[in-house]
Amino acid sequence: MEVIKVRSLVKKYKELVALEHLDLTVYEGEILGLLGPNGSGKSTSINCILSLLSYDKGEIEVFGKKMSPKAYDLKKMIGVVPQEVAVYEELTVQENIDFFCGLYIKDKETRKKYVDEAIEFVGLNDFRKFRPKKLSGGLKRRLNIACGIAHKPKLIFFDEPTVAVDPQSRNKILDGIEQLRDQGATIVYTSHYIEEVERLASRIAIIDKGHVIASGTADELKKSIKKNETIRIEVAGLTEKNIAFIESMGSLYSVSYENGVLRAEAGTGKHVVTDLITYLQGEDLSIGNIYSEQPTLNDVFLEITGKELRDE
Amino acid sequence: MLTYFLKMIIRNKTALFWGFFFPIALMLLFKITFGNIVSTENSLDERNVAVVLQGEGLYQDNFKAMMDEIAEGTGTDELNIKVEYTDLDTATEKLDSKKVDFYYVVSDEEVEVHLGEKYGIATGMIAREIADTYKVNMDIIDECMTSDPSKMEEVARSLQERISYISLEDKEGIDIYMWYYISTLVMGILFDYSSGIRVLAAIRADVSGSAMRVAISSSSKTKMVLSCLLAQLILSLSKTAVHILFMQFVIGIDILSKAGLVAIGIASATVFSICLGILLGMFFKGDAQARENKSLGIVMLSVFISGEMIVTLPGYIEKFAPIVNRINPATLFNKIFYRILLCENTGDLMTNIAIITAASVLMLVVSIIILRRETYASL
Numbered sequence: 001m002e003v004i005k006v007r008s009l010v011k012k013y014k015e016l017v018a019l020e021h022l023d024l025t026v027y028e029g030e031i032l033g034l035l036g037p038n039g040s041g042k043s044t045s046i047n048c049i050l051s052l053l054s055y056d057k058g059e060i061e062v063f064g065k066k067m068s069p070k071a072y073d074l075k076k077m078i079g080v081v082p083q084e085v086a087v088y089e090e091l092t093v094q095e096n097i098d099f100f101c102g103l104y105i106k107d108k109e110t111r112k113k114y115v116d117e118a119i120e121f122v123g124l125n126d127f128r129k130f131r132p133k134k135l136s137g138g139l140k141r142r143l144n145i146a147c148g149i150a151h152k153p154k155l156i157f158f159d160e161p162t163v164a165v166d167p168q169s170r171n172k173i174l175d176g177i178e179q180l181r182d183q184g185a186t187i188v189y190t191s192h193y194i195e196e197v198e199r200l201a202s203r204i205a206i207i208d209k210g211h212v213i214a215s216g217t218a219d220e221l222k223k224s225i226k227k228n229e230t231i232r233i234e235v236a237g238l239t240e241k242n243i244a245f246i247e248s249m250g251s252l253y254s255v256s257y258e259n260g261v262l263r264a265e266a267g268t269g270k271h272v273v274t275d276l277i278t279y280l281q282g283e284d285l286s287i288g289n290i291y292s293e294q295p296t297l298n299d300v301f302l303e304i305t306g307k308e309l310r311d312e
Numbered sequence: 313m314l315t316y317f318l319k320m321i322i323r324n325k326t327a328l329f330w331g332f333f334f335p336i337a338l339m340l341l342f343k344i345t346f347g348n349i350v351s352t353e354n355s356l357d358e359r360n361v362a363v364v365l366q367g368e369g370l371y372q373d374n375f376k377a378m379m380d381e382i383a384e385g386t387g388t389d390e391l392n393i394k395v396e397y398t399d400l401d402t403a404t405e406k407l408d409s410k411k412v413d414f415y416y417v418v419s420d421e422e423v424e425v426h427l428g429e430k431y432g433i434a435t436g437m438i439a440r441e442i443a444d445t446y447k448v449n450m451d452i453i454d455e456c457m458t459s460d461p462s463k464m465e466e467v468a469r470s471l472q473e474r475i476s477y478i479s480l481e482d483k484e485g486i487d488i489y490m491w492y493y494i495s496t497l498v499m500g501i502l503f504d505y506s507s508g509i510r511v512l513a514a515i516r517a518d519v520s521g522s523a524m525r526v527a528i529s530s531s532s533k534t535k536m537v538l539s540c541l542l543a544q545l546i547l548s549l550s551k552t553a554v555h556i557l558f559m560q561f562v563i564g565i566d567i568l569s570k571a572g573l574v575a576i577g578i579a580s581a582t583v584f585s586i587c588l589g590i591l592l593g594m595f596f597k598g599d600a601q602a603r604e605n606k607s608l609g610i611v612m613l614s615v616f617i618s619g620e621m622i623v624t625l626p627g628y629i630e631k632f633a634p635i636v637n638r639i640n641p642a643t644l645f646n647k648i649f650y651r652i653l654l655c656e657n658t659g660d661l662m663t664n665i666a667i668i669t670a671a672s673v674l675m676l677v678v679s680i681i682i683l684r685r686e687t688y689a690s691l
């Protein structure tokens with residue numbers, strides 16, 4: 001079932017076109033990774049889906065119904081973990097979670113239970129009475145998460161929840177998100193960290209300049225590009241003639257030879273690497289170490305847009 | 313929800329400091345400073361004052377009446393002043409030869425204070441205070457003449473009563489530096505503009521992240537606004553109540569005998585401040601802190617030109633841009649409380665309060681219309 005359906009969404013900030021005919025579908029029970037560089041429109045698309053922002057064109061459906069600012073029945077089922085930590089500085093951890101949970105759950109008993117569960121879930125039990133100011137960056141992020149999920153939403157948006165979080169905390173957060181998915185929530189996860197999205201997402205949509213340029217599982221995306229793997233072979237005394245031959249083999253691209261290392265990108269053909277090695281051995285060249293690197297999502301992005309996704 | 317809003321406000325240290333402790337500290341400071349001056353004055357020798365009356369008329373008469381009143385009231389425990397009426401040359405000469413401590417020149421337009429070369433702080437204070445009181449009197453008389461001349465006599469009588477305060481007849485009961493205390497009280501109330509910003513920060517997604525959570529939730533904004541407003545009102549009014557008690561029992565200003573009017577004044581001033589905060593907050597851009605800082609600038613300016621620091625400032629402004637005094641909220645509130653506490657006639661007091669209330673309602677309606685029309689956040 002489609003939980004979110006976005007069709008040709010256009011959003012302009014004055015002259016700046018932030019979203020340009022964005023199409024996005026999220027299915028029930030999946031973690032959709034929304035991957036894109038800074039300023040590509042991830043937050044903007046989430047805010048539009050949430051009816052927080054007005055948009056210029058397009059259609060947005062959530063749980064099969066048109067989303068609007070007054071669609072309270074839909075909003076009830078949605079939880080958001082915003083990019084910036086959004087809590088009240090004057091309230092303690094527990095009070096913050098209770099306040100925001102109270103926006104959805106009016107029954108006191110139920111709410112108390114939910115708040116306790118949320119605190120447990122993000123591991124802030126020892127910090128219940130702390131004010132946000134006294135929490136470390138990572139703990140603050142966890143509080144931010146707890147405030148967004150305490151009311152047990154069916155659809156949860158995580159907008160870069162791990163920015164500026166140490167690897168340990170980050171792993172805990174990612175584990176938690178998987179746990180939520182296992183409990184039946186549908187999740188939209190935005191990030192510009194490739195590894196996170198690859199680990200977490202069952203499907204990935206790559207977004208650039210307000211447009212989804214590719215979507216599918218990580219494997220599908222990698223297979224969709226021409227490049228298959230990068231091969232590096234330590235081999236001595238390769239001649240111009242050898243290189244010309246390798247280039248003519250048809251399934252190897254961007255062949256280069258430097259400091260005794262042959263580097264080439266393999267296409268999608270079969271036995272590409274074995275063929276190459278057989279050839280080198282036939283030429284009586286001595287081969288050292290052989291490295292093979294699988295394509296990454298960065299390669300996918302690079303091939304489609306001509307630029308790097310990574311900015312770090 | 314209400315409980316949480318109450319907690320948030322109480323725990324906000326900045327607001328607590330400016331709105332609650334700062335005014336108290338300021339009043340204490342005034343008490344210490346002026347208290348000492350007043351007591352030294354009493355033990356001081358007689359002061360000789362010359363008055364030069366230029367022309368004839370209501371202004372000159374009033375000034376003379378006031379000076380006579382002060383001079384007559386002279387006794388062991390009071391302001392010791394000896395007044396003589398003379399011409400300008402003689403006055404100047406006497407000041408130079410230190411035969412008088414200071415002299416006044418009273419014309420139809422203004423009253424000038426001339427002090428000797430090396431005058432003491434106490435002398436300066438007394439000289440200025442008399443002139444200030446006179447100015448305030450004349451402002452009220454002027455207003456009365458233009459609005460309702462028939463009440464003139466009544467006003468004059470009530471002013472006479474006030475003049476006697478200067479002579480410190482009843483030292484325990486009233487303080488001649490009333491204006492300072494009142495404008496400090498008013499400043500405390502005006503700082504409640506921050507409550508208005510807080511209301512915005514609770515519901516406007518472009519003002520705070522927490523409001524963004526509210527905007528995407530299934531809760532209605534109206535309920536949030538109401539509980540937030542209620543919390544603000546409860547705490548603002550309690551805070552001011554403490555200030556009043558402080559003024560009554562620590563400073564020694566009798567306010568509670570006019571509790572009814574004071575309460576009305578405070579209520580209207582508080583509501584006005586909150587509405588002002590909401591409107592200013594909507595007008596400025598940025599996060600809650602940025603909006604608060606910008607609004608604080610405006611409120612401080614209003615408080616400053618109302619004479620919180622320089623009592624004579626409204627007098628100067630009256631000369632060059634009288635409109636400022638008519639629309640500056642701090643000045644209006646100062647006048648309202650001044651009248652409640654020091655004047656018997658409260659006739660146009662209610663008109664002033666009505667005007668303030670109307671302005672509050674107008675601001676509130678504008679805010680509500682704008683807020684209601686915004687279904688989307690302008691992030």
Ligand SMILES: Nc1ncnc2c1ncn2[C@@H]1O[C@H](COP(=O)(O)OP(=O)(O)OP(=O)(O)O)[C@@H](O)[C@H]1O
Pocket residue numbers: 013016018036037038039040041042043044045083160192691
């Ligand atoms: N309020 C705004 N006014 C004008 N332009 C904006 C506004 N918010 C975002 N933009 C612009 O819209 C584009 C998309 O921004 P958005 O925040 O959606 O990117 P993002 O993918 O979430 O980036 P990041 O990874 O940095 O969070 C950017 O070019 C940004 O500069």
Ligand SMILES: [Mg+2]
Pocket residue numbers: 042043044083159160
């Ligand atoms: Mg973003």
